[in-house]
Amino acid sequence: MAIQQWHDVLFSQGFGTRRVCAGLVQQGFVSHAGVVIEDGTDTVETEQLQFEVQGVSWAYHDSAYLVLHKPSGYECSQKPSLYPSIYTLLPAPLRQRGGGAAAGVQAVGRLDQDTTGLLVLSDDGKFIHRLTSPKHHVPKVYEVTTKHPVDATQIERLLGGVVLDDSPKPVAAFAAEQTGECALRLTLTEGKYHQVKRMLAAVSNRVEGLHRSRMGDLTLDGLPSGEWRWLTPAEVVAVSQKTK
Ligand code: URA
Secondary structure (H helix, E strand, O other): OOEEEHHHHHHHOOOOOHHHHHHHHHOOOEEEOOEEOOOOOOEEEOOOOEEEEOOEEEEOOOOOEEEEEEOOOOEOOOOOOOOOEHHHHOOHHHHHOOOOOOOOOEEOOOOOOOOEEEEEEEOOHHHHHHHHOOOOOOOEEEEEEEOOOOOHHHHHHHHHOEEEOOEEEEEOOOEEEEEEOOEEEEEEOOOOOOHHHHHHHHOOOOEEEEEEEEEOOEEOOOOOOOOEEEOOHHHHHHOOOOOO
């Protein structure tokens, strides 16, 4: 049970500054179960709360955990240099929730601008830290399309470990299987910069297409490219599943 004033609900869910949130109520833009909220100091139970702001339905979430199907041609940065930011694919409340300087959801790790697929975002700092920590070996599965045919020697080397320029210790794939003449499925438990591309280059091949299909036990499950959805509590656990 958690009871909050409407002003606080709107602010915490990312509907703007306290002044903007007060204005939304004053103008009759906020409603709950078909009834317009007249007074922002009225209280409401936030568990399972659904409400409407300017006719758009919104679900209350204490913390935000979501998955985005990242399209190609988007940067995972808040301040992109060449391509639009993935954050432009999210509604404004998700980018503003919590208020303050570090407001909004943040991506858990990054995908290159030309990589597509599963990206988790959250505003729960501990969750992000845990999943991005080098100690936390959450498996990430990549579907890789290569320029040159894949062969058994390349798979063996990827599994045995290849040397990358920023690490004296060889880096090995947790799993690697050929899925086509120029295609393989690679499972990694670390998240080094350009790791898939550099590992493929180390075995004299080259990545032409890269798609992340899984993180822990979480998959995109039919989510169309460019779209996002909330994670269920079970999926928040699934995304943290380590290698067995
Ligand atoms: N490895 C890469 O090289 N790029 C990505 O986007 C993700 C993993």
